Amino acid sequence: MTATQSDEQRIMLAVPQGEFVLRRNPHDPSLQAWDAADEFLLKHLDEAKIPQGKDRVLLLNDAYGALALALANYSPYSWSDSYLAQQGLRDNLLANAYPVEQVTTNATIDFPSVPVDCVLIKIPKTLAMLEYQLYALRKLLHHDTRIIAAGMARHIHSSTLELFETIIGPTTTTRAVKKSRLVLAQRDHSLNEGQSQYPESFELEVDRSYRIVNHAGLFSRDRLDAGSRFLLENMAVGEQYQRIVDLGCGNGVLGLIAAAMNPAATLLFCDESHMAVASATENFIAAFKSSRGAEFRVGDGLQGVDDESRDLVLCNPPFHLQHSIGDAIAWQMFKDARRALVSGGELRIVGNRHLGYHAKLKKLFGNCATVATNKKFVILNAIK
Ligand SMILES: C[S@@+](CC[C@H](N)C(=O)[O-])C[C@H]1O[C@@H](n2cnc3c(N)ncnc32)[C@H](O)[C@@H]1O
Numbered sequence: 001m002t003a004t005q006s007d008e009q010r011i012m013l014a015v016p017q018g019e020f021v022l023r024r025n026p027h028d029p030s031l032q033a034w035d036a037a038d039e040f041l042l043k044h045l046d047e048a049k050i051p052q053g054k055d056r057v058l059l060l061n062d063a064y065g066a067l068a069l070a071l072a073n074y075s076p077y078s079w080s081d082s083y084l085a086q087q088g089l090r091d092n093l094l095a096n097a098y099p100v101e102q103v104t105t106n107a108t109i110d111f112p113s114v115p116v117d118c119v120l121i122k123i124p125k126t127l128a129m130l131e132y133q134l135y136a137l138r139k140l141l142h143h144d145t146r147i148i149a150a151g152m153a154r155h156i157h158s159s160t161l162e163l164f165e166t167i168i169g170p171t172t173t174t175r176a177v178k179k180s181r182l183v184l185a186q187r188d189h190s191l192n193e194g195q196s197q198y199p200e201s202f203e204l205e206v207d208r209s210y211r212i213v214n215h216a217g218l219f220s221r222d223r224l225d226a227g228s229r230f231l232l233e234n235m236a237v238g239e240q241y242q243r244i245v246d247l248g249c250g251n252g253v254l255g256l257i258a259a260a261m262n263p264a265a266t267l268l269f270c271d272e273s274h275m276a277v278a279s280a281t282e283n284f285i286a287a288f289k290s291s292r293g294a295e296f297r298v299g300d301g302l303q304g305v306d307d308e309s310r311d312l313v314l315c316n317p318p319f320h321l322q323h324s325i326g327d328a329i330a331w332q333m334f335k336d337a338r339r340a341l342v343s344g345g346e347l348r349i350v351g352n353r354h355l356g357y358h359a360k361l362k363k364l365f366g367n368c369a370t371v372a373t374n375k376k377f378v379i380l381n382a383i384k
Pocket residue numbers: 084219220225227228247248249250251252253254270271272273276299300301302315316317318319329
């Protein structure tokens with residue numbers, strides 16, 4: 001992307017397979033919805049005449065549909081952990097006059113169950129996610145399945161290639177083009193040792209009666225995040241909190257402890273990550289069996305949750321989205337929370353002190369109390 005690009009150029013993906021309108025979700029006119037690795041991969045596919053005929057194509061981690069759109073005629077299956085990415089793909093299919101059914105997407109963390117002829121992988125942010133995906137792929141690969149991964153060179157390390165070598169089989173990389181690389185792997189069916197170490201789990205240090213399971217894509221997968229711990233130590237407790245939301249729930253640890261400390265409350269767990277909601281579901285059911293009312297939703301913020309229907313929203317907002325950083329999501333979450341709260345309902349959050357959430361909440365709610373602070377974090381409470 002260059003500084004001289006117009007907004008229009010930033011949404012036109014021109015590759016050998018065609019020209020496509022492509023936007024991010026949420027749309028940001030200053031950012032492209034694809035990267036040089038998508039372009040490199042699509043050029044390579046065109047030159048190598050992949051896929052062909054009735055090939056069954058599986059896409060992993062295609063951010064907003066650059067790969068799915070270019071290969072839409074093959075009716076690919078696109079697996080993503082991110083609901084926002086899936087929604088972006090759906091919007092982009094419609095913007096290019098394809099029906100959304102042209103591309104099949106996952107509704108859970110499971111992979112498709114039929115063998116595939118061509119697997120195209122955008123290298124995910126964490127090795128954990130890649131490891132999980134490569135193990136899950138094994139059962140879908142036949143002798144001639146093509147496996148090609150693409151990523152920006154700065155995200156492809158020797159540890160990345162080692163995972164392909166040990167889980168899939170012989171692996172090579174291409175030279176870098178516009179700072180992106182391809183990884184070409186071939187399945188060695190004699191390599192059947194090992195299995196994914198995910199989901200993994202840890203004992204919750206604030207209450208050892210809970211074991212917290214975390215699927216591979218999760219935030220703070222191997223230990224309790226320091227911010228989350230601070231919020232657990234400053235949990236809202238009281239009879240007025242009957243309907244509690246864990247917004248951006250991750251493994252659901254905030255909602256779990258809120259449920260334990262507010263025994264009459266019902267819980268709603270929401271996250272845009274399928275793996276997060278799967279983890280929160282498993283953790284809540286392990287802790288309370290079916291004796292407690294709870295709902296689990298994969299979605300964007302509190303979209304689809306009724307206005308004025310909740311008494312308390314708990315949130316440890318994200319400030320990383322894929323490889324980019326920003327606080328737009330936190331701001332959207334605060335607005336969603338305000339909408340979903342009843343009059344007198346409360347939003348309780350934890351944030352790094354330097355993020356300035358206090359001013360945002362004050363602006364939105366007209367009030368914001370500091371519940372606790374330590375060297376790094378602050379717990380804030382705003383009342384609707
Ligand atoms: C900082 S983590 C907090 C996880 C967990 N609540 C905790 O305290 O350990 C933020 C979470 O927000 C989720 N998230 C990011 N964007 C979201 C969105 N638009 N809607 C819902 N959840 C989102 C992320 O997937 C992540 O699980």
